[in-house]
Amino acid sequence: MQISKGVEWAAHAAVLLSALPTGRGLKAEALARYHSVPGPYMAKQMQALSKAGIVQTARGKHGGYRLARPAGEITLWDIMTAIEGSKSAFTCTEIRQNGPCGATPEQCRKKCAIAAAFHAAEVAFRESLQAISLVEIAAGVAADSPRKHLRNVGAWLEKEAVAIG
Amino acid sequence: MQISKGVEWAAHAAVLLSALPTGRGLKAEALARYHSVPGPYMAKQMQALSKAGIVQTARGKHGGYRLARPAGEITLWDIMTAIEGSKSAFTCTEIRQNGPCGATPEQCRKKCAIAAAFHAAEVAFRESLQAISLVEIAAGVAADSPRKHLRNVGAWLEKEAVAIG
DNA sequence: GTCTTAATACTCGGATATTACTTGTCCGAGTATTAGAGG
DNA sequence: CCTCTAATACTCGGACAAGTAATATCCGAGTATTAAGAC
Numbered sequence: 458m459q460i461s462k463g464v465e466w467a468a469h470a471a472v473l474l475s476a477l478p479t480g481r482g483l484k485a486e487a488l489a490r491y492h493s494v495p496g497p498y499m500a501k502q503m504q505a506l507s508k509a510g511i512v513q514t515a516r517g518k519h520g521g522y523r524l525a526r527p528a529g530e531i532t533l534w535d536i537m538t539a540i541e542g543s544k545s546a547f548t549c550t551e552i553r554q555n556g557p558c559g560a561t562p563e564q565c566r567k568k569c570a571i572a573a574a575f576h577a578a579e580v581a582f583r584e585s586l587q588a589i590s591l592v593e594i595a596a597g598v599a600a601d602s603p604r605k606h607l608r609n610v611g612a613w614l615e616k617e618a619v620a621i622g
Numbered sequence: 623m624q625i626s627k628g629v630e631w632a633a634h635a636a637v638l639l640s641a642l643p644t645g646r647g648l649k650a651e652a653l654a655r656y657h658s659v660p661g662p663y664m665a666k667q668m669q670a671l672s673k674a675g676i677v678q679t680a681r682g683k684h685g686g687y688r689l690a691r692p693a694g695e696i697t698l699w700d701i702m703t704a705i706e707g708s709k710s711a712f713t714c715t716e717i718r719q720n721g722p723c724g725a726t727p728e729q730c731r732k733k734c735a736i737a738a739a740f741h742a743a744e745v746a747f748r749e750s751l752q753a754i755s756l757v758e759i760a761a762g763v764a765a766d767s768p769r770k771h772l773r774n775v776g777a778w779l780e781k782e783a784v785a786i787g
Numbered sequence: 788g789t790c791t792t793a794a795t796a797c798t799c800g801g802a803t804a805t806t807a808c809t810t811g812t813c814c815g816a817g818t819a820t821t822a823g824a825g826g
Numbered sequence: 827c828c829t830c831t832a833a834t835a836c837t838c839g840g841a842c843a844a845g846t847a848a849t850a851t852c853c854g855a856g857t858a859t860t861a862a863g864a865c
Contacts, residue, residue, distance in 0.1 A: 458623070458624070458625050458626070458702070458711045459711055459713075459808090459848090460623050460711045460713070460740070461623070461848065461849090462713070462715065463849085464712070465712070465713075465715060465737075466717065469736065472736070484797095484798070484799090485798085486798090490722070491722065492718075492720050493717070493720035493721045494717060495849090495850060495851080496851095497850065498850050498851075501800095501849090501851095504800065504801080507799085507800090514798090514799065514800090515798080515799085515857085516797095516799050516800085516855085516857055517797070517798055517799085517856065517857030517858045518795095518857070518858045519797085519798080519858065520797075520798035520799060520856095520857075520858090521798080521799090522799090533736070533740070537623070541623045546623045546624055547625045547629070547630070548625070548627070548630075550627065550630060552630065552659060555657050556655065556657050556658045557655070557778055558656065558775045560771065561768070561771065563768075564768070564771065566766075567766050570758075570759045570762035570763050571633045571634065571759055573762075574698055574750075574754040574758075575698070575751070577750055578746075578747045578748075578750035578751045579747065580750075581747055581749070581750040582744065582747040582750075583743075584746070585739075585743035585745075585746040586739065586740070586743045593739075594735045597735035598718075601731075601732050601735075602725070603728075603729070606723070606725065610723045624809090624847085626810090627809085627810075628809085649837070649838090650837085650838075660811060660812085662811070662812050663810065663811050665839090666810090666839095666840095668838085669838075669840080672839090679838060679839090680818085680819095680837080680838085681819095681836095681837050681838050681839085682836070683818070684818090684819065684820085684836085684837080685817095685818075685819090685837040686837080686838090
């Protein structure tokens, strides 16, 4: 039960992109530099977000990443599944069918009770994350930041942002 | 985000132990044989349950494992944390403090908004699992099993069970 | 001066090593049985 | 025949390899710029 570190990076990167006006973006190297994380691995996470349709990309000299849809329509669950994959955390190997008292096929119509309990818990986890979009995250971050810090971030973004149509 | 296979095995083993009357238990080899899983690895999971205080052990010739408390007081969350450890799935590395616009220490009084959202989701996950005890699992399994199968299991348990004081 | 074109510089994308962890296995520590010898 | 003792057989407990996935990295594919050359 371990969430990949890439999820954290991708989430922070997405929040940063959400601070940009529509039509502007950042290149992978800038996203990595902003948080002082290894550039190539950051790029790998951004590729995953791209394949999941969360960010749009532009190649070439003025290339970079921008959000593919409004920040309010991108949840933390979207980002997590983009990086980790959408397979469920608990995988039932149906060991109830094994051994001297193995369950008969007709008993297995219904899902194994243990698997069902874990899947219900995962649903609760998913719904909690689906309730949080980049907008709420950005608002929370802004509320905790002094005005001076927000100005610094704004200036940095203005310097690094590129136009992506 | 992957739950160890050992959690599944330990959960099934605990449910099996809950079917025994108080004061009786099973040895690790029997638990493994019941589900046709590798014996030594099954034993490893049982050791984890033992260290977590979920099962009591007896060594020696008539050794084995029995539940340490009533099945109604053992939840799936207990079993999962016993195997996987109780550290949270999302680890915040505080990358918001890095880079050219790193957050100042006073901003970090409050938890990072992203980490807070993930931890809230984990709480929902945990509470869902804490609501399910071995009793509910056993009841669900029994409801789906034909009478004949339950008799087979009962006979097998009677044959393999050992007395553990 | 203007248009075409080819070279170029800079970006993303996928394939490639390295490390950490889960999975699977082994041998030593510990205890009730039990066989045997002595009383 | 009973009791004490020591050997024994069987269990759990922690230490030890093998396989797999996460982490970190590199080089090739693709595009806007741009500079040169022809008209």
